[in-house]
Amino acid sequence: MSNRFPKDFFWGGATAANQCEGAWNEDGKGASISDHMTGGTLTTPRRFTPELEIDAYYPSHEAIDFYHRYKEDIKLFAEMGFKMFRMSIAWSRIFPNGDDEAPNQAGLNFYRSVFLECKKYGIEPLVTLSHYEPPYEMCKKYDGWKDRRTIDFFVKYCETVFKEYKGMVKYWLTFNEINILSMGSFGVGISAGIVSDVPKTMDLAAAISGGGETREAKNRRLNALHHQFIASARAVKLAHEIDPEYRVGCMIAGGCVYPYSCNPKDMLASQQGWQLGNYLCGDVQVRGEYPHFAKRYFEKQGVKIEFAEGDVETLKEGCVDFYSFSYYMSSCISVDPEVRKSAGNMMMGIKNPYLKSSEWGWTIDPDGLRYYLNEIYGRYRIPLMVVENGLGASDKVEEDGSIHDSYRIDYLREHVKAMAEAIEDGVDLIGYTPWGCIDIVSASTGEMKKRYGMIYVDKQNDGSGTLERSRKDSFYWYKKVIASNGEDLD
Numbered sequence: 001m002s003n004r005f006p007k008d009f010f011w012g013g014a015t016a017a018n019q020c021e022g023a024w025n026e027d028g029k030g031a032s033i034s035d036h037m038t039g040g041t042l043t044t045p046r047r048f049t050p051e052l053e054i055d056a057y058y059p060s061h062e063a064i065d066f067y068h069r070y071k072e073d074i075k076l077f078a079e080m081g082f083k084m085f086r087m088s089i090a091w092s093r094i095f096p097n098g099d100d101e102a103p104n105q106a107g108l109n110f111y112r113s114v115f116l117e118c119k120k121y122g123i124e125p126l127v128t129l130s131h132y133e134p135p136y137e138m139c140k141k142y143d144g145w146k147d148r149r150t151i152d153f154f155v156k157y158c159e160t161v162f163k164e165y166k167g168m169v170k171y172w173l174t175f176n177e178i179n180i181l182s183m184g185s186f187g188v189g190i191s192a193g194i195v196s197d198v199p200k201t202m203d204l205a206a207a208i209s210g211g212g213e214t215r216e217a218k219n220r221r222l223n224a225l226h227h228q229f230i231a232s233a234r235a236v237k238l239a240h241e242i243d244p245e246y247r248v249g250c251m252i253a254g255g256c257v258y259p260y261s262c263n264p265k266d267m268l269a270s271q272q273g274w275q276l277g278n279y280l281c282g283d284v285q286v287r288g289e290y291p292h293f294a295k296r297y298f299e300k301q302g303v304k305i306e307f308a309e310g311d312v313e314t315l316k317e318g319c320v321d322f323y324s325f326s327y328y329m330s331s332c333i334s335v336d337p338e339v340r341k342s343a344g345n346m347m348m349g350i351k352n353p354y355l356k357s358s359e360w361g362w363t364i365d366p367d368g369l370r371y372y373l374n375e376i377y378g379r380y381r382i383p384l385m386v387v388e389n390g391l392g393a394s395d396k397v398e399e400d401g402s403i404h405d406s407y408r409i410d411y412l413r414e415h416v417k418a419m420a421e422a423i424e425d426g427v428d429l430i431g432y433t434p435w436g437c438i439d440i441v442s443a444s445t446g447e448m449k450k451r452y453g454m455i456y457v458d459k460q461n462d463g464s465g466t467l468e469r470s471r472k473d474s475f476y477w478y479k480k481v482i483a484s485n486g487e488d489l490d
């Protein structure tokens with residue numbers, strides 16, 4: 001394959017603070033809502049506990065201890081050849097309660113050290129400002145993003161870090177997978193922090209399908225999303241004022257939705273899946289206004305978005321500079337109740353007979369990535385980044401310590417090929433940061449067994465393990481891919 005990636009393409013990897021840092025209550029950090037989520041497995045959903053339970057296991061409390069091992073990990077990223085490292089700042093490490101008067105200096109110092117370590121190796125940080133962990137005290141006091149005052153707390157936090165790290169960070173993302181709040185109740189906890197509406201268990205399938213959610217709860221959820229839209233827009237505008245060189249992007253959970261059949265009603269259902277899953281949030285953050293279909297959708301759901309004076313102007317003034325997204329799989333949709341009984345994946349799609357699935361039931365569809373890239377770039381015509389992509393799998397450590405994860409290499413190889421095709425199609429794709437470049441806690445199931453990394457971490461679902469790092473076969477493969485700028489994929 002001829003080289004199609006631009007010479008300044010950002011190859012790298014991605015993590016999130018609540019899934020890798022640990023040190024959940026060290027050096028002045030406050031608890032986040034993620035710190036109140038227990039571990040789980042594929043068959044046992046995570047639980048949210050308003051109070052920490054003595055006998056429960058909370059994986060974020062130690063995670064993989066990146067807080068104390070970041071130099072070792074960043075050195076490994078540099079060995080792979082990373083040009084970019086996507087990470088997040090834990091809001092509660094900067095403002096422990098969310099609404100504090102002054103920031104926690106120890107938290108500011110920690111991230112400064114991380115950024116300096118990245119710069120030492122020529123790695124560009126890509127920093128997510130809110131990645132599934134609003135401060136828990138703020139969630140208790142204000143019910144999270146349900147309360148409009150949270151916008152001001154977030155903007156103050158953004159102003160603090162924008163000023164603190166000026167000249168050290170250029171690329172920022174506002175809210176991770178902001179669109180999960182448009183799709184179901186799972187996001188009311190990990191993203192919106194609406195404690196009063198958090199499901200007792202983190203059952204993704206039920207939450208994303210909207211099962212059991214009242215009209216009033218749906219109204220709270222979608223107004224919390226509106227508050228995040230306003231906060232994001234204000235953050236974008238503020239970033240540009242503080243440093244004109246700053247580039248701020250949105251981050252969408254990318255969903256490629258196919259009609260299950262050529263039934264026109266399936267086609268319409270697929271179109272609506274794209275609209276709600278991708279374009280509602282994309283249009284607001286890229287175009288600065290709600291899309292044409294939003295009015296009817298909100299009316300049908302019995303939802304009234306509470307616009308305050310100046311909101312319309314704020315959205316227009318705070319459009320993002322680039323569009324980033326996660327992509328793991330595609331899904332099918334059908335209006336046929338018999339077809340809908342078949343086993344679906346996390347996003348409640350119908351099982352696609354043309355595709356294989358991972359151990360966790362996620363369909364593997366690299367062509368869907370190319371399709372998605374073309375659709376999104378055709379709609380928005382701004383630079384794109386794939387900031388999450390990868391295969392969650394159980395890895396076996398051989399007696400000699402080696403880890404032969406050919407299945408992960410196969411997955412990544414085909415998705416890199418799909419990106420190359422999209423670039424040749426004319427898509428302006430500027431970066432690729434596969435998810436969990438190092439093994440981290442799974443957000444969906446709260447376990448370590450579901451591994452995405454190219455670096456193995458010796459830690460198990462029950463928290464046991466040495467935390468020792470080791471290189472998988474995919475580590476050496478990805479190093480070769482980066483060195484060849486995407487040309488050598490063997």
